[in-house]
Structures are given as C-alpha cells and as structure tokens.
Amino acid sequence: MRKNIVIAIDGYSSCGKSTIAKALAEILHFIYIDTGAMYRVVTLYFLRNHIALHDSQSIEKALNNIHINFEYKNNQTLVYLNDEDVSDEIRQMPVSERVSQVSAIKAVRTEMVRQQQRMGQSKNIIMDGRDIGTVVFPDATLKFFMTADPNIRAERRYKELIKKGENVSLEEIYSNLAQRDYQDTNREESPLNKAADAIVLDNSNMDQEKQLQFVLSYIKPLLTGSS
DSSP states (O other): OOSSOEEEEEEOTTSSHHHHHHHHHHHHTOEEEEHHHHHHHHHHHHHHTTOOTTOHHHHHHHHHTOOEEEEEETTEEEEEETTEEOTTGGGSHHHHTTHHHHHTOHHHHHHHHHHHHHHTSSSOEEEEESSIIIIIOTTOSEEEEEEOOHHHHHHHHHHHHHHTTOOOOHHHHHHHHHHHHHHHHHOSSSOOOOOTTOEEEEOTTOOHHHHHHHHHHHHHHHHHTOO
C-alpha cells in the first residue's frame, strides 16, 4: 500500500461531503479531517467574542487563541474548540449564516490551510472542504468534486436540522445555501472551483451506498498497488 495517501473531497454545501468522507475514513482506516468544521469553529469563536470581520488586528489575535482538535468517539467525529466539544453548536444557523464570510478572510484561510497541510504530511487522510484539491493539497492522490441539485440539497439540510429540533423553514435553508454558493464561488481567497483533475460526483439521485461504491472504485486500485 502506498504511504501517505491524501484524498481530497470538494464541493458545494449540503452535498454530503462529510458523510461520505467519514464513511470512507471508517472503511479505509484513514484519518478524517473536516475542514468545513474548522471554519465553523472559527466562526463560532468570532461570534462568541464579538470579533468584527473588518478588524484585522482582532482577527489575528483571535486566531492565536483558537485551538481545534478532532476526536473519534462512539462512531462519530467530535470537534473541539479549546477542549470544548462544539460539534452540535457549529452546525446551528447563526454559524451557518456567517461561515462563508469568515472563511473568505485571508488570515483565517492562511491559518487553517497551515494546520490542514500539517495534518496531511505523514498520515493517510481524507479531507473535505471547498479548496482542498486546488489550494490545500493540489497534489492530492485523488480528488473528488461533489455536487447536487440545489433543491435536493436544501431538502436534505432542512430534514437534518428539523431532526435536530431546529426551528427553520425550507425557504430559509434554500436562501442560505444560495447565498453561501455565491459567496464560496466568488470570494477572492481560494474560491470554490473544481480542480482540473477532480472526479465529479453528482449525487442528486444517489443514495449513500451508491456514492461509496462510486468513490471506492477509484480508491481501491491505489490500495492494491495497481494504479
């Protein structure tokens, strides 16, 4: 088996990137790095500490105080902000509404990319986000780009939040996703783009099992040395 395999999964919000990445990590026994969660943690810290997004000095100071860790417990990946489990809080609407703005800040992206690249230097990892295959790991072993019909993505996100007890409307979710898509693809710093060598996975009409089989069909040759 090749050493230090890096699998990059990029794509739009609510396409199931983290779901597939987590499942693959469990099957392959790779380390899963949820980069989207990292930006959500930064957003949560900024909200809690009232960090103005135009105040570069406060942002730089805040980034020095943000320590992000991942732990795998009870078949799920938990996200920690300075040793506090914030896995649920970072998925709530206040964070969702601001995360694209925060992730567009150059200082934030620079710090997060630095941490992400360090994580992938010596271990087999699966990393999902917006710019993994284009910026963080342009030389990743394999790159996937996930997409799906916007209406389907909104419905998936709506069901997920309702199940968690959130009081939201489908229209609100659709509007939030449309806004995030625009911000992600039009920001100056590392916009969402499909890498030229990325494999497209449109899962509009695919269940998780079919998605897994699709991705694994590309990964398995790497593990057997037949690539």
